[in-house]
Amino acid sequence: TAVSCFEPLPSRAASIRARFQGHPVHVFDALLGATSGEAVELSLAETASSVLLEHRAQPFERRAMTTRALDDMVAAGALPARCDLLKLDVQGYELAVLRGAEALLARTQVVLLELNLLDIHVGVPLMHEVQSWLAARDFVAWDLAGLTRRPLDGALWQIDLVLLRRDCAQRADKRWQA
Numbered sequence: 244t245a246v247s248c249f250e251p252l253p254s255r256a257a258s259i260r261a262r263f264q265g266h267p268v269h270v271f272d273a274l275l276g277a278t279s280g281e282a283v284e285l286s287l288a289e290t291a292s293s294v295l296l297e298h299r300a301q302p303f304e305r306r307a308m309t310t311r312a313l314d315d316m317v318a319a320g321a322l323p324a325r326c327d328l329l330k331l332d333v334q335g336y337e338l339a340v341l342r343g344a345e346a347l348l349a350r351t352q353v354v355l356l357e358l359n360l361l362d363i364h365v366g367v368p369l370m371h372e373v374q375s376w377l378a379a380r381d382f383v384a385w386d387l388a389g390l391t392r393r394p395l396d397g398a399l400w401q402i403d404l405v406l407l408r409r410d411c412a413q414r415a416d417k418r419w420q421a
Contacts, residue, residue: 247322249273251285251308252292271321275333276310277342283308293334295364312343324350331356335367338376348380354406355388361400363393370402382406385413 245267250256251274260270274285274294283294286303316322329344329351331337337356341348348354354377358370368376374384389403407413 245269245323247271249275249311252287271311271316273311273316274308275313275331275340275343276336277312277339279310279312279315279343281310283310291334293336293364294339295335295367297364298362310339310343313340314344314346317347322347326351328353328355330354333357335359335364338368338373341373341376345380348382352408352411353385354382356404356406357391357401358404359401361393361398363400370404374404374406377406381409383409383414 246263246269248259248263248268248270250259250270250272253272256270256272259268263270274283276283276294284305285308286293286296286301286305288301288303292303313322317324324347326347329348331340331354333340334357337358344351356373358373359367360370362369383406384404385407386405387402388405390399391401392398393400
């Protein structure tokens with residue numbers, strides 16, 4: 244099974260390449276988005292880098308970058324046309340990345356993504372918005388893979404949600420117990 248990984252920060256991309264050397268992992272130096280060629284600025288915050296600004300200004304360096312859409316990468320032959328699992332951790336940019344992957348999503352079985360319940364970032368789509376968008380494309384919630392609480396007050400900030408295609412085999416068994 245091949246794995247494609249997208250990392251916009253060159254030092255982190257190099258680290259991922261080194262970690263998975265000799266394995267079928269292809270690391271793309273890419274910032275994903277709704278379209279290819281969109282000029283954006285990325286706040287460099289290690290594991291919390293984001294295109295979106297926070298409501299309260301943070302002292303993060305901002306770097307100009309250009310986005311790439313997954314569907315364009317598939318069309319160019321850089322990615323396979325089918326995806327078993329699409330996992331996104333893009334700090335509030337999930338809906339933009341999904342919009343750039345509509346054709347790929349039609350051939351994807353499982354989506355795992357981080358969804359926001361609090362709008363710490365300006366303009367971040369909240370959980371219900373992203374989940375509704377995916378529901379319109381026949382994905383339904385299946386499981387929670389993680390929870391992140393805000394240190395300020397313990398409020399639930401983000402969840403890692405697993406969504407499956409409505410008609411997938413994992414959902415076929417409707418029994419409660421054996």
